[in-house]
Amino acid sequence: MVFYSKKYDVIVVGAGHAGCEAALASARMGCCVLLMAIDLDKIAAMPCSPSIGGMAKGQLVKEIDALGGEMAKITDKTAIQYRILNTRKGPAVHSSRTQNDKIRYHIAMKSVLERQPNLDIKQAMVEQLVIEDGKIAGVEDHTGFGYQAQTVILATGTFLSGLVHIGFKSIRAGRAGEFASYGLPAHLKDLGFQLGRMKTGTPPRLKRSSIDFSKFERQDSDQEPVPFSFFTEKITLPQMPSYLGHTNKTSQKIVRDNLERSALYGGMITGVSARYCPSFEDKVVKFSHRENHRVILQPEGLDTDEIYASGLGNSLPPEIQIQFVRSVKGLEEAEIMRPAYAIEYDYVNPIQLKPTLETKRISGLFMAGQINGTSGYEEAGAQGMWAGINAAGKVQERPRFILERYQAYMGVMTDDLVTRGTREPYRMFTSRAEYRLMLREDNADIRLMEKGHELGLIDDDTLKDMKERKKQIDSEITRIKGTVIKPQKAVNDYLESHGAKPLSHAVPLDQLLKRAEMDYHVVETLAPGPDSVHKKIIRQVETEIKYEGYIQRQLREIEKFKNLERMKIPENFDFNTVHGLSNELREKLSEIRPASLGQASRIDGITPSAISVLMIGIKGLGD
Incomplete structure (x- = not known):
């Protein structure tokens, strides 16, 4: 070579x-x-x-x-x-x-x-x-x-x-x-x-001009789109809608009557399908009680006429695909530009x-x-x-x-x-x-x-900005927790106008924010800070305070998780030497070779008693 x-x-x-x-x-x-x-x-x-x-x-x-x-x-x-x-x-x-x-x-x-x-x-x-x-x-x-x-x-x-x-x-x-x-x-x-x-598989692509979109429910972009990246400052491309519709009894019948011609149900495919993204053949067979299923039409781009027909994935012959697609309300004249297919x-x-x-x-x-x-x-x-x-x-x-x-x-x-x-x-x-x-x-x-x-994948300035943002979050949470709101008329009028109970005694501001009816607006109204707070900061402050009890509970659970993860299993550990493990568990442990007791505990079939005997076996190495 x-x-x-x-x-x-x-x-x-x-x-x-x-x-x-x-x-x-x-x-x-x-x-x-x-x-x-x-x-x-x-x-x-x-x-x-x-x-x-x-x-x-x-x-x-x-x-x-x-x-x-x-x-x-x-x-x-x-x-x-x-x-x-x-x-x-x-x-x-x-x-x-x-x-x-x-x-x-x-x-x-x-x-x-x-x-x-x-x-x-x-x-x-x-x-x-x-x-x-x-x-x-x-x-x-x-x-x-x-x-x-x-x-x-x-x-x-x-x-x-x-x-x-x-x-x-x-x-x-x-x-x-x-x-x-x-x-x-x-x-x-x-x-x-x-x-x-x-x-897996993919649905057909349809020609935009052959679709009657008036028979679908329009779904627009969020009014104030939030960028995906922490680094994006501005969204530049125009926003386009998608469209929601449904199949019907005729759609189900066409597919059900032609199941034997489907690659999936005709015996051509041996691979395991995705349970959570089923083909339409699977929907008809496994959810036979349903009379309709969702169809979402999504544009594939600004400069193409192709429409992605989510929900219509199948592995039927082209002539059946045409009948099936055109059975959907609004797609009676639809032209298939690319047929659906399955791939293994x-x-x-x-x-x-x-x-x-x-x-x-x-x-x-x-x-x-x-x-x-x-x-x-x-x-x-x-x-x-x-x-x-x-x-x-x-x-x-x-x-x-x-x-x-x-x-x-x-x-x-x-x-x-x-x-x-x-x-x-x-x-x-x-x-x-x-x-x-x-x-x-x-x-x-x-x-x-x-x-x-x-x-080396994040630069110094970005890290500095993140730490400053974290500092602002912690500072605002501390300020809110340290602010006491007294039962004054203006306060109670505000609370009642938002469907909340009025105060009978003074309470920390964070207790008001934890109420289901309240959001950060209660902070801005009753006790605004000296400086304006960015939306990103507000969102995290509100979450940290509202869900404080749940967060503390998860932190305690994480500590328990860490204790098991800290107990490392030597790379060359012989699981066959551990007394009290079944042959099946020894075989699984030897194949997967978990790095810690924590990982071992998540292997299918591993019981708490098996973890206990494994812990004894590992500790025995140090004796």
């Missing part, structure tokens, strides 16, 4: 959302990086929904941003609709979501990558890994040409043995119209990795990874994104950044980068993957996070920017 003359610290294979964040993180930390993609015109592509964020996913994007990543910044440059979800619920589940111009997103991210120092970009299909003495040494492309590196990150998306299905027609493709990789997954199997099969692909069971996302089998080989069994741009971007930081850290002999479950949604996701694995496409939810009140969108900068600064 002939090798390229230049040697790299990090090679990233795949330039989707995981690959982009991985390459940028490694390069910005000072490593010499090569980013390789099958098609450079598809860098940071949005092959499914033209959107970023959503429930729990918005938190991941904010965390990427707080650490110094790029996704939130590109989102703000290309967003054509902003919405904050769950605003009627508590702040723990508030999540940002945007609709984006998908072409602008690709161009903006590609431009950032091309201008990034220390980063080369090349178009090639990687077929094999180069391994020497159990360590990664580089990659070999489809022409037999090689590239050397100390670490490699596989961020291959749906391209490993990718197979697109439309009815009974199956096409080898990583996405519709794009080459799939068959050499690399075969090579991974030869190396001893356990590969599984997953399935190989993934690597993530229990074969360390918490750094480095593989246990081959030193220096990392994996990120859908190759680890996840779904979603946001989950991929977060893993890419995690792997990129750790790959650079390995080269530079830095401590490993790990965020615990109480520190970030990233930490929850990574711990879930490497501890429990996954047999279906993994999606982030707020319910997966035990300490979600501590992991809000609005405090991601306070939680993580200092860590980003330590890595």
Whole structure:
């Protein structure tokens, strides 16, 4: 094999959302990086929904941003609709979501990558890994040409043995119209990795001018859009609406009568489907009691006529897709520009990874994104950044980068993957996070920017601004708690006008703010500070005071969590020597090799009694 003359610290294979964040993180930390993609015109592509964020996913994007990543910044440059979800619920589940111009997103991210120092970009299909003495040494492309590196990150998306299905027609493709990789997954199997099969899909794209939007409910952007990135000062693109409609009994009947012609129900697909993003065939079968399902029409950009028809995903033949789409009110004359399809692909069971996302089998080989069994741009971007930081850290002999479950949604996701694995496409939810009140969108900068600064991904001025903001929050909370409000007529008139009980005795101002009927306006009215307070400060002050009791409870729970995490398990510990463990648990522990008692406690099937005997076994090493 002939090798390229230049040697790299990090090679990233795949330039989707995981690959982009991985390459940028490694390069910005000072490593010499090569980013390789099958098609450079598809860098940071949005092959499914033209959107970023959503429930729990918005938190991941904010965390990427707080650490110094790029996704939130590109989102703000290309967003054509902003919405904050769950605003009627508590702040723990508030999540940002945007609709984006998908072409602008690709161009903006590609431009950032091309201008990034220390980063080369090349178009090639990687077929094999180069391994020497159990360590990664580089990659070999489809022409037999090689590239050397100390670490490699596989961020291959749906391209490993990718197979697109439309009815009974199956096409080898990583996405519709794009080459799939068959050499690399075969090579991974030869190396001893356990590969599984997953399935996802995408709905049809419709021609805007063929849709009767008057029969849909218009959904506009929030009146005062809040940028995704902590660094964005102004939203520049015009905002566009999406449209909400529903399928009907005719829609259900068309699909139900043609299930045997669907790739999914006709026996063509073996991969496991995403439970939380079902195809329409799945909806008809698994939710047969429902008479209709939501359809959301989303523009794919400012300069295209294509409309993304969320909710109409299927794997039916084209002629059935036309009938099905046109059964929806408002889509009677709809023209399908791109048909819906299902795609199945190989993934690597993530229990074969360390918490750094480095593989246990081959030193220096990392994996990120859908190759680890996840779904979603946001989950991929977060893993890419995690792997990129750790790959650079390995080269530079830095401590490993790990965020615990109480520190970030990233930490929850990574711990879930490497501890429990996954047999279906993994999606982030707020319910997966035990300490979600501590992991809000609005405090991601306070939680993580200092860590980003330590890595060299956040500059000094940004860190200084964050610390000043934190100081202002603490100062305002202290001021409010130290202010006493007396039962004067003006005070009681104000309270009654807002549906609150009047005062009969003096109370601290924070007690008024904790009332359900009150917001920060009560502070501004009854005891304004000497200086005006920024909206970002107000939001966090209000949350910290209103939810103080819940926050204190979670802090106590976090201390218990830390106690188990502090009890480390030696890397070469022999679980077979622990008396009182079943053979099944010994096998699970030996396979996953948890780094701490805390991680061991989260393995499926591990009981409190098993943790107790394991604790005794570990302590026995020191006797």
